[in-house]
Amino acid sequence: xxxxxxxxxxxxxxxxxxxxxxxxxxxxxxxxxxxxxxxxxxxxxxxxxxxxxxxxxxxxxxxxxxxxxxxxxxxxxxxxxxxxxxxxxxxxxxxxxxxxxx
Amino acid sequence: xxxxxxxxxxxxxxxxxxxxxxxxxxxxxxxxxxxxxxxxxxxxxxxxxxxxxxxxxxxxxxxxxxxxxxxxxxxxxxxxxxxxxxxxxxxxxxxxxxxxxxxxxxxxxxxxxxxxxxxxxxxxxxxxxxxxxxxxxxxxxxxxx
Numbered sequence: 001x002x003x004x005x006x007x008x009x010x011x012x013x014x015x016x017x018x019x020x021x022x023x024x025x026x027x028x029x030x031x032x033x034x035x036x037x038x039x040x041x042x043x044x045x046x047x048x049x050x051x052x053x054x055x056x057x058x059x060x061x062x063x064x065x066x067x068x069x070x071x072x073x074x075x076x077x078x079x080x081x082x083x084x085x086x087x088x089x090x091x092x093x094x095x096x097x098x099x100x101x102x
Numbered sequence: 103x104x105x106x107x108x109x110x111x112x113x114x115x116x117x118x119x120x121x122x123x124x125x126x127x128x129x130x131x132x133x134x135x136x137x138x139x140x141x142x143x144x145x146x147x148x149x150x151x152x153x154x155x156x157x158x159x160x161x162x163x164x165x166x167x168x169x170x171x172x173x174x175x176x177x178x179x180x181x182x183x184x185x186x187x188x189x190x191x192x193x194x195x196x197x198x199x200x201x202x203x204x205x206x207x208x209x210x211x212x213x214x215x216x217x218x219x220x221x222x223x224x225x226x227x228x229x230x231x232x233x234x235x236x237x238x239x240x241x242x243x244x245x246x247x
Contacts, residue, residue, distance in 0.1 A: 022147045023111035029204075054118075054136075056143040060206035085136035092215065093208060 001028045002051075005035045011044040012036075017051030020059040032066055040073045046102065050081035059086065060093045067099055078102045103169070109150045109162040109181065117166050118142040124168040125175045130238045137216035138175065138236050142166070144209040145179035145232045152199065153183025153230060174218075175236045185226035193222070 001024035002017040014035060018024060036045065047063065049055075063079070070077045077099045082090055090096060103124050107113045118139040125138055146164060154162040167178040186192050192199075193214070198207035214220045219235035 019115055021111070021114050021143055022150060023114055026111075054115075054139060054143075056140050056147065057206045057208040057212055058147065060208060061204040064206065065204040084133060085140065088136075089140065089208075089212065092212070093206060 001025070003028060003031045003035070005039070007039075007042075008046070010042060011046055012039045012042050013046045013048055015048045015051060019054040020052055020062065021054070021056055022058050025058050025062050029062060029065065032062075033069060036066065036069055036073070036075075040075070042075060044076040044078060045070055046078045046080055048080050049083070049086055052083065052086055055082075055086040055089060057089065057093075060089060060095060063090075063095060063099065067095075103167065105166045106163050107166070109154045109164045109183075111147075111150055113164075114143055114146050114150070117146045117164070121166065121168055121175075121177060125170075125236070125238070128170060128173055128175060128238045130175075130236075134236065134238050138177070141213045141216045141234055141236075142177060142179065144212050145177075145234070148209055148230070148232075149179065149181040149183065151205075153181040153185075155184065173237060173239045175238065177217075177234045177236070179232045179234075180229065182229035185228055185230055186222070186224040187226050189222060189224055 001020060004015045006013045014032060067077050079099055079101050105120055121142045122135050122139050149164045165180040169176045191197055193210045195211045196207040198205040213234060217234040218237045221233045224230040
């Protein structure tokens with residue numbers, strides 16, 4: 001699972017790529033948290049999921065965990081470009097009520 | 103098809119792709135295939151995280167069985183781990199027995215929603231068996247009736 005970040009104005013876009021499951025989430029969590037810590041002054045973090053080829057409920061736990069971390073910094077969070085499979089799980093979880101899809 | 107593999111998280115991708123490959127002769131849509139992969143991933147994750155909580159040092163095994171019947175794919179995921187004391191509670195959406203670990207508690211809900219049939223049996227101290235069926239070909243509604 002790869003993660004790359006790009007500054008877009010006053011926000012940070014985190015591009016995830018790969019299959020998000022119980023195995024890959026361990027290193028992904030570490031990398032994402034480091035990027036968040038390095039950019040703690042931004043107004044919003046956008047997780048771009050276009051490169052996520054597979055995601056199970058582990059992904060929901062991961063995204064909710066990052067939402068809580070970002071909230072402690074006062075940073076908003078959004079999601080963009082999930083594929084159909086990821087979108088189905090995200091919708092079911094209700095996460096869009098906390099973390100909007102843009 | 104019967105596949106037995108170690109209960110290690112790196113085997114999840116292998117297990118769900120095996121199930122998907124097995125289903126291919128039934129001509130599933132990409133969406134149906136995604137549902138199967140997700141449900142298998144959830145079942146296998148449960149084995150690795152919950153059935154064998156003492157981690158990956160011991161040689162714990164998970165069994166994945168797949169069979170077809172007309173346009174239906176039957177999947178059975180079995181472990182011989184600690185079992186589930188209260189299945190009704192485990193099936194409750196968003197319930198997790200590990201609240202401090204960033205877990206969504208949606209695994210069983212996803213299996214139930216993404217598959218046409220779902221059944222779980224468990225014996226504490228002896229293991230858990232998850233049986234699921236996916237009906238391919240846009241006949242899921244007829245199948246449900």
